Amino acid sequence: MPILLEMKNIHKVYPNGTAANRGVDLTVHEGEIHALVGENGAGKSTLMKILFGLEAPTDGTIEYKGQTVTFDGPRDAIKQGMGMVHQHFMLAPSLTVSENIVLGDEPKKGVFSMFRDRAKEFKEVEHLISTYGLKVNMQAKVESIPVGQKQRVEILKVLYRGAKLIILDEPTAVLTPQETDELFDSIKALVSQGHTIIFITHKLREVMQISNRITVLRAGKSIATLLTQETNQEEISRLMVGRDVLFRVDKIPAEPKDVVLAVRDLGALDDKGTLALKGVSFTIRGGEVLGIAGVEGNGQTELVEVITGLRKATTGEVRYQDKDLLAASVAEIRRMKVGHVPEDRQTAGASLTSSIAENLILDHYRNPDFKWGPFINKKKVKQFAKVMMDTFDVRAQNEETMAGALSGGNLQKVVVARELSKNPLLLIASQPTRGVDIGAIEFIHREIIKRRDGGAAVMVVSAELSEVMALSDRIIVLYDGEIVALLDNTPDLTEQEIGYYMLGIKKQELEATR
Amino acid sequence: MKSSKALFLEVGGILAAVVTALICGFVVILLTSSEPFTAISALLLDPLSSTFNIGTILNKAVPLILTGLALSVVFQSGVFSMGAEGQLYIGAFVGALAAVYLPAMSPWIHFPLVIVCALLGGALFGMIPGVLKAYLNANEIVTTLMLNFVAILTTSYFVNNQLKAASGGGYAKMENISKDILLPKIFPGMAAHAGIIIAVVAVIIVYLLMYKTSIGYELRLVGKNGHFARYGGIATRKVIVVSVMISGALAGLAGIVEVLGIHGTFKENFSASLGFDGIIIALLARNHPVGVLIAALFYAYIQVGAQTMQFGSDMPREVAVIIQVMLVLLVSAQAIFTYIKQRYARSGQKAVK
């Protein structure tokens, strides 16, 4: 098959210094389904943004149909016959399906082409739908159709504009298994009609099922390009995870004490109303770290939110010492010495337009020790903030500095300082070191282990498998809202093995794990 | 360093906006007046030329300070209420009812009672859009605008019918309030009434409330980052209702002070959009109580200046509207303020390197 697209030695360094692509080669043949796989942050999205003209590469060349091309924006890419289906749908909900498909490029008629030619619009959309077998009711409003059909609308949109090369960015992330199968049928139909597909995903089962060739990205580099027939899931996952990033935490063996948190048969819905947690049970003892591993979006967020009172559970119970956490409010839970480092420090973890001191006193501003009559004792607050900033090595001018002016690492130290300042018996740390510099990572890891050694029960959720492995004494793996493995973090436990569970390739018998 | 420089830039930007707005006003005067310099001097200098005029400035500033405070409180909690006008009417109305119809008693008891009634009236009326916003997520801009009309029409009905003063001479107003509880002049012979003292006390209380107490902390946190507040266990809905009620109480206070200081009784349509002027004050002051005090005094000065200009030249006082509108727009132009800060940030970085 002739080569359709060749991206050579692509580099992308963002102004803030993050290197998202550090030498990526990608060759796509005409008429193939090419899977682009890699962990979160491996550089897949950046690469596709560069291809689609949404970002300019720092270095490297793109050849398309044998010619070197540079795109100033998506319109250039669309003109050249590329189309992108974004992970988050770009649809106007109250417009109909056909209106969305032809949006910006409507068939027109009448004087000065002033009016929509709806007959022609329907005919063309109908034609598209029947040609590619992408069944969808074109007169329905987009807000009223299911997710799988919305995706078809996105694909039809791209086809309407004459795309030959179609990029699908994590298309199955929002689909049910049935919808996924239907999508795969459509993809095959597209290929048989002469289209070429780039399929971005981190679900290996799907890669094996649908692709012809696979390019693996890791830490911004292309590691390998494989023929799907000649490889297997184990090889791909080994290539994906690699051994580049290693967290080293020095720690003594854990000395587990009494059970602090007991979760039984917990179920919860996500924001879209689908079941995200399906009967999860586990316990954490004082003096141990339980790591939650899993590809993001497999129920971790919902699990943490239910335990901390931010989300309602649909089934099950959460017992903390002798209290029922599901019946307690967020405020009550926080007062019970439960510390929570939330996964998104920018929105939930801190108020960026408040000072460091105001961020630190979140649990203390009603405490009589911090009061002077009805007023908050400013001196006391200042003193407290200073101590916290010293202890947790927060580097800022002073405690009146706006939180928004801090670097990621320093802001995260503020969050950690606040959550540890109440000496938690249970500490829940979600992505505790995401986007944080190496020095801060080490510091935060040491603090977490210090709390464990002090007898606190710790739960660490991280998308970084190596982080989970470095910190945890035991690890549970979440896949599709269920616990698929409970593992003791012994020296012979490998990332590959956990990887199999994370990707849904392997599954323990749940009764055995308990 | 960071915060004080940021404050400096912010205040500098606001002052620049004020100057630009004044210049816009001058340009209009230059273009339309046959004696532009007389008009400008009457606008800028005459308000300060007599103790009477200064007193008038203070009197005009009193309700502006109070409504400005009212709106600065809700704005800080992230609620864009436009309902101060209606709350002001209800507060003034309830207060005036207490002033006129309660049985005779010592003014030392009667006066505080009247004030409390006004505060409660405004707060309870403010609670309606607050609850609708917090628990039903009903757009507060629309509800407050609609409730303003409800308040104005309801009070108008009563003073046109059941509560109409027999001695009113055809005017729709209540019976006159006893002199004992009207606000006295600060100094005999000066125009300024004691409302300014109430307003300054309110500034201090609101400042303490917003920046020194738990409720103020919660209120500001809800406005700055609702997610964070919820994560921290703050009952964000209650906080929103409380903030709108505090705001309503302050608006009600503005109303009753205006009644007790200026009008002597509740009159139909007496406010003439004091509640909306409060929005301008709060925007100018960036919701800070001390800023409200300064902004309200400046705004009152311009209003009195407009009057003295109308008196002393061929310009109508509505020229002030140009200045007000430009003020509102320039002070709220995020593009300008972001630009200033970016310029500063860039030059600051260079200086460090």
Next chain:
Amino acid sequence: MVWQTIWGQIVDLSLVAVLLRLMTPILLASLGGLISDIGGVINIGLEGLMLMSAFTSIAVGSSTGNWAVGVLAGVATSVLISYGMGFFSLKMKVDIIITGFAVNIFGSGFTIFLMSKIYGMTGNYSPTGAPRIPVVNIPFIEDIPVLGKLLSGHSLMVWIALLSVAFCMFLIYRTPYGVHLRSVGEAPYAAQSLGIPAKRIQYSALAWSGAFAGLAGAFMSNGLTNMFVKDMTAGTGFLALAVVLLGNRNPIGILLGSLIFGLASALATIVQTVPNSPIPSQFIQMIPYVVTIAALVFFALRNKRRLATMP
């Protein structure tokens, strides 16, 4: 007594005429509000735009002796100011609500300024012999008993308003522009990703709202009254905002909403003219506002129930 008067007016159909007259400015202004709302730029400055147009229209109309020139001048002024709103909110990033608020202050104050500067009047300006927007008498039909009263003898602007409903239906649903407008208001990123110039569309949406508010204002001074009175719109612009909300954001709903609000105004007018009426006019005037709040609560409850199925 009041009931008889109202009944009498219903029977002799003069209520219909009053209703149509009072509905027209509400309808026009809310169509303007609708288009800007659909484009994602809520225009709360309708009141100010109407006042500016009302003044310009009668001033230009009476000095040229031509009502059409007056109306066009009023509309042009209003469109110009709405472009200014676009400049401040889209370019200078002033919150669109604050921009609208500023326009309201401006409209109220600046018309008084102009009135006193040009005509030396402070309260109202009623030029003698100013040309009115003409009344359409339909030959033959005007002689038919019931139909004549229903269809004939209305101001031209009444018909323009009714035609505007159809025009807006067409503009919003049948032209590419309308689809772009809706997509920009609802999913600006999606629209931009397909090369639709979102900002230009929003400027134009404000301009449309200016045009309709301009027609509404011109009718108030040049059709309804033949004079300019300070703050003569008296909340019509805010009523229009409420109608947009009640009308479920489509032109037919807005026509219905305007009819209801027009009816409330018509009844209030009748009640005010009847001495010692048992129904206070204030409460009738209040109906639209209370209905709006009730509708908001209703929508909110419905949304809440829909959300309750999700946690």
